[in-house]
Amino acid sequence: MSDPSPDAYPAGSGPVRASPGPAWRAETDTLRHAIMLQRCFDGPEMRWSDALVTRMRRHLGGCLASVEMRMRLEMERFLPVSMPTEAQCWAAVQRRPTLISLPLLDHFRDRAAFSLMRQDQLHAMPAEADADDAPIPAELAELLATIARAQADWADTGPDTSPMRADFPAELMAELVWTVAAVLADALIAGGNLTPTRAMAAVEQAGVAVLAGHDEQTMPFAMAALLAHRARALGITEAGLLGLARGRHILPLLAILGDRTGIELLTLARAAVEEHERILFLLCRAAEFPREVAVRLVLGRRCVVWGVDDSMLVQLADGYDALGVEAARDAVAALRLPEPLRARLSFVHDRIDPDDG
Amino acid sequence: MTVEVIERVFVARMDGAGHILSADEPILRLQRAAGGDPAGPLAVPPMASVARLARRLGVLIARPLLIGGADRDVRAWIRAVPTADGVELRISEWLETPHADRGGQDALRAADIALADEGPEWRTDAQMRFVDAGGFADAAPVGSGLLDMFGEAGPEQPLRDAVTDRRAFFAMPVHDGRGGRWLLSGHPLLDVDGAFLGYRGKASPLTDERSAPAEALSPPAAPGVDLPDFGKRIDVALRQPLGRIVANAETISGKIEGPLRADYAAYAADIANAGRHLMELVDDIADLQAIDRPDFKVASEDVDLADLARRAAGLLSMRAADRHIRIDSPAADESLPAIGEFRRVLQIIVNLLSNAIRYSPEHSTVWVRADTDLDRAILVVADQGHGIAPEDQERIFDKFERLGRDDVAGSGLGLYISRRLARAMKGDLHVESAPGQGARFILSLPLRQG
Numbered sequence: 145m146s147d148p149s150p151d152a153y154p155a156g157s158g159p160v161r162a163s164p165g166p167a168w169r170a171e172t173d174t175l176r177h178a179i180m181l182q183r184c185f186d187g188p189e190m191r192w193s194d195a196l197v198t199r200m201r202r203h204l205g206g207c208l209a210s211v212e213m214r215m216r217l218e219m220e221r222f223l224p225v226s227m228p229t230e231a232q233c234w235a236a237v238q239r240r241p242t243l244i245s246l247p248l249l250d251h252f253r254d255r256a257a258f259s260l261m262r263q264d265q266l267h268a269m270p271a272e273a274d275a276d277d278a279p280i281p282a283e284l285a286e287l288l289a290t291i292a293r294a295q296a297d298w299a300d301t302g303p304d305t306s307p308m309r310a311d312f313p314a315e316l317m318a319e320l321v322w323t324v325a326a327v328l329a330d331a332l333i334a335g336g337n338l339t340p341t342r343a344m345a346a347v348e349q350a351g352v353a354v355l356a357g358h359d360e361q362t363m364p365f366a367m368a369a370l371l372a373h374r375a376r377a378l379g380i381t382e383a384g385l386l387g388l389a390r391g392r393h394i395l396p397l398l399a400i401l402g403d404r405t406g407i408e409l410l411t412l413a414r415a416a417v418e419e420h421e422r423i424l425f426l427l428c429r430a431a432e433f434p435r436e437v438a439v440r441l442v443l444g445r446r447c448v449v450w451g452v453d454d455s456m457l458v459q460l461a462d463g464y465d466a467l468g469v470e471a472a473r474d475a476v477a478a479l480r481l482p483e484p485l486r487a488r489l490s491f492v493h494d495r496i497d498p499d500d501g
Numbered sequence: 502m503t504v505e506v507i508e509r510v511f512v513a514r515m516d517g518a519g520h521i522l523s524a525d526e527p528i529l530r531l532q533r534a535a536g537g538d539p540a541g542p543l544a545v546p547p548m549a550s551v552a553r554l555a556r557r558l559g560v561l562i563a564r565p566l567l568i569g570g571a572d573r574d575v576r577a578w579i580r581a582v583p584t585a586d587g588v589e590l591r592i593s594e595w596l597e598t599p600h601a602d603r604g605g606q607d608a609l610r611a612a613d614i615a616l617a618d619e620g621p622e623w624r625t626d627a628q629m630r631f632v633d634a635g636g637f638a639d640a641a642p643v644g645s646g647l648l649d650m651f652g653e654a655g656p657e658q659p660l661r662d663a664v665t666d667r668r669a670f671f672a673m674p675v676h677d678g679r680g681g682r683w684l685l686s687g688h689p690l691l692d693v694d695g696a697f698l699g700y701r702g703k704a705s706p707l708t709d710e711r712s713a714p715a716e717a718l719s720p721p722a723a724p725g726v727d728l729p730d731f732g733k734r735i736d737v738a739l740r741q742p743l744g745r746i747v748a749n750a751e752t753i754s755g756k757i758e759g760p761l762r763a764d765y766a767a768y769a770a771d772i773a774n775a776g777r778h779l780m781e782l783v784d785d786i787a788d789l790q791a792i793d794r795p796d797f798k799v800a801s802e803d804v805d806l807a808d809l810a811r812r813a814a815g816l817l818s819m820r821a822a823d824r825h826i827r828i829d830s831p832a833a834d835e836s837l838p839a840i841g842e843f844r845r846v847l848q849i850i851v852n853l854l855s856n857a858i859r860y861s862p863e864h865s866t867v868w869v870r871a872d873t874d875l876d877r878a879i880l881v882v883a884d885q886g887h888g889i890a891p892e893d894q895e896r897i898f899d900k901f902e903r904l905g906r907d908d909v910a911g912s913g914l915g916l917y918i919s920r921r922l923a924r925a926m927k928g929d930l931h932v933e934s935a936p937g938q939g940a941r942f943i944l945s946l947p948l949r950q951g
Contacts, residue, residue, distance in 0.1 A: 314560040352559055361563030361580060370594075373565045373578055377596050403565070 191450040192253075199256035202301065204244065206308025207252070208233040211324045211354065213307055218350035219328070225337040227328070234305050236327040243323055251316050254413040257448040258394050259298035280387050281378045287371050288388075288396060294364045295395065311363040313410065318355060325351040364395055369409055372399035382434050389440040397433075397441065404431040407479045415479065417445065421452050425460050427479075429472035435464045513590040515552055519543055528592065531568060531575065535632045546626055548579065552588045555581035566592070569626060569690060569698030573599045620683070620705035623647070627699050629664060647700070651675040651685065660685065664700065668752050671744035674707065682707035739783045747776040785914040788848075789900070792921045799925045800842040803949055806880045807831040807871040809843070813850040814869060821858050821867070828854065830869045837871040838949035839878035841926040846946070849922055849930065850880065852915040853942045857884040861939075877928075878948045883941040889934040897932065919944075 212233045219227065237243050244252075280288060297309055310320060325347040332343035360366045375384075380400065388397045398412045405427065415423060421442050428438035439461050442451070451457070478486065513524035519542050521532065528548075529539050537544025543552060547566050555562045562581040567574060578594040626632050629647045651660055663670040669688035676682055687702025753769035791797055814830035821828050831837075839846075850869075857867040865885040872879045889897060898920045900913070916930075923930040928946035 314554070314558055314562050318558045318560055355558065355560045356583070359561050359563070361561070366563045369565050370563075370578060373576065373594055373596075376576065377594070406567075 193448055193450065195260055196253070196257055196448040199260055200252050201304050203252045203256050203259075203298065203308060204237070205234050205304030206300070206302075206306055207310040207312075207320065208237065208324060209305050210307035210310050211320055212328070214354050215321070215324055215328055215347070215350045218353045219346050222346045222349050223338070225335075228331055228335060231305060232331045233324050233327050236330075243327070245319055245323070248316060248319055248323070250414055251312065251410070254410075254417055255298055257417045257445065258413070259295060260448050261394050261444045262292075262295050262392050263299045279381060279383045281375070281380065281384065283378055284371055284374055284380075287367060287374070288393060291364050291367045291371065291396060292393065294362075294367070298364075311365075312358075313363065313365050314358065314360045317358050317360075321351045321354050365399075365409055365413075368395040368399035369402070371396050372403035375400055376403055385433055385437050389437040392440075392444055394441070394444065397437065401427060401431040401433070405473065405476065405480070407476070408483075411479055411483065416441070417449060421457060421460055423476065425464055426467070426472045426475045429464060429467050429469060430476050432469055435461060438464060508593075509595070510591055510593040511595070513543070513548075513592075514584075514587065515543060515590070516587040517556070519549065519552060519556075519587075522587070527595070528590075544632070546628075546630065546632065548590065548592075551579050551581045552590060555583050556588050559583050569632075573597050574698065620703050622701070622703045623687075624701045625699040627697050629699065632699070650677055651683070652678055663748075669748040671748065672705070672740055673744075740780065740787075743776050743780045743783065747773050747780065750776060782914075785918060788918050789914055792918060792925065797925060799845055799922065801840050801926075802843050804839050804841050804843050804846050804946075806837040806839050806846070806878050806944075806946065807835040809847050809850055810869045810871060810880060813847060813854050816851060817854050817858060820855070824858060824861075825864045826858055826861055827866045828858075828869065829866055831871045835871060837873070837878050837880070839946040840949050841928065841946045845922045845926065849919040849944060850882070852919045853882040853944070856915065857882055857886070857940075857942075860884065860886040862886065873948055874945070876948050876950075877945045880944045880946075881941055882944075883939060885939045888936045888938045889932060889940050890936050894932050894934060898930070 209231060212231060216227055294309075294311060300306070300308060310317060312320060328350075329340075329343050329347040332338050332346070333340050338346070361370070385397070385400070388400075394416065395409075395413075398416055399409050401407070402409045402412050407427075412427070415427065424442050425438050428441060439457075442457065442460075445451070452460075478489075481489070511525040511527050513528045514522040516522055521529075521540055521543060524532070524539070528545075531545045531548070532539060532543065535544040535546075543549040545568055547568055551562050551564055551566070561583070562579075564579055566577045566579045568577075574597070576596045576598065577592045580591045580593075582589045582591070624632050625647050631645055631647060631650075648661055648664065660670065660673060660675060662668075663673070671686045672684040673686070674682065675685045684705040684707055685702065686705070687700045690698040690701055750769045750773035754766045754773055811830050811833070814828040818828065854867065854869070861867060861884045867885075868881070868883045870881045870883070872881070898916050900917045920930040923944055923946070926946055928944065930942065930944050932940055932942050934940035
């Protein structure tokens, strides 16, 4: 390796170079400090694998790029001046990660986790990979295949900023679109070619147009909920549930679990990635899933989060059938509460633990 | 579990303020059941919230929908599409599922509520907001809270406690904040998966004739002194504690609060049954007190005896099924107009059917037939029991007459009260029977002409 030339590395350009301003630096440093500490010292609540973090960045960057691209296309219809050519959003998020709200981060993490869990199935043993032939009612098979195809796009391993379809639930899509809109408005105003009023009006029009074209029903989460709704009418056997578990159709399984327990799918998705294994067993029992489905669900997420050791897992699995369905439903009843209520109860009492009963 | 699937797509269009511009009939049916106007704001809470979300975000929303009904739930798939001037709702994949029957408890509770004193029936959603406020809709608009309407001050909050614990309550005295006093009865509704859907019940207005316990209970009279309001006293003194015993025992036996050993659940079921029997006795004694008074009056209402017979058969269907007895009631399109007081006629038919079920052999049939005879509307309840000897056929209408039976069921007052009620309504009740031939109880009431 040759020595760096003084021109390429001017004084002050090293890791400790000055930041643009004291306030910006204070905020960023606090955040970075928190992130570094969390990554270095894995607490019990922070059990993500490196693969999950990497995949989450890929989803974040890809979805931002995709929405930014669509926004730009819409804005070209309203703007007399051209936009800056370089992508804005990914760089903006790098500079200020708090632009991405907590609900959005949660969802990015869950999508990333499900894509890794599903992808892991591709490398599974042949007998397991063929399990898609298990008895799923024919009326559900096509929808199941559509969900699997949509989720296959989530496993894309291109560069972080390569566009990825932002197939989000409606509320989160609105959040993402308005985040991108704010960054683009800021870029337009900073360019000086438009007044702030006109820049904001342009991004608002573009945002409304992008949202108007968003059909939640073609997104994997909504399709999984539809599949669960149809499964209720058609009836799905234990063998069918086992088929879903062996094929690692996590989202459809969680949607059926939600339909049976009255817990929202987004809440279950978060629980499937974040909660203790005991809670996952309780959820499966509350939905009267066979033990093997519960075990496969728990084992399947080992590629995304560190879990309890095997002896504890065996203990939980052994006690599964002895656990009463009503007791399990009682134990997870808190997850049925609306998310804002759970959050505030948790804040007030610091003890909304579904395990608490 | 019986699931009815409807494969059509139903459409509703809303304006920018959330009012219905047009809607298909099944959606309007839900709207009416929720107490809403067909051209007013959408009153079905889950549909209204999806419509609001679509309008607010300007995004198409596609979600599963769960709407709790009085006796069944509707699950469907909803697409809410924002339009230039409002929202279009497209509802498909419509499934109707009857409520879970927890050992027949719901039917028994529904029977309790049907027989409670007259008053508006109500229904809430899981957040205890009225989706149907019945006769007091002016005081409690759809969407307002039951616990807000019947607010309780002080440390004792029995209504709030019962609702929090998902317990049934019966004839609970409450104030509505506008000076009105009510006896409130209700029971929780659960879907097939055990999810809480809300409460359903009846509010009976409290008048001076029937006062709340706190006001009704004056200091006890000296022993041996005649108590002219003995029936009222026993009613208020016993009914509520018994109601609490029955509700709590049912909660335990139904394992609503959590898992329990099967034998303990069975003991609790025994307690509930015994409590219910005592409650019937209290009802009978209170009725006895009322109908023996010289100023006892009944209302003259237009009633349909065939419809009342079907309702009574529905209320007792679980009890009959327990003994594998089939009730053959009048066909759904059959009608028999008569004059009488709705609640009292239903009480008579329930009494006759209860007796028939109690004294018929298992795997037999009880027939209920509606007919006319000149200016009389006739309802016959016939069973395949042991029959009644001719010399006993008048005695069974005497007070406390049980023909030597010593089983715990029955107070010996039911037929006495039923005949007195029938005669107060210008009708009659008599029996035709022979030993081994079953019994035919014949209720006659004035026929409603035209």
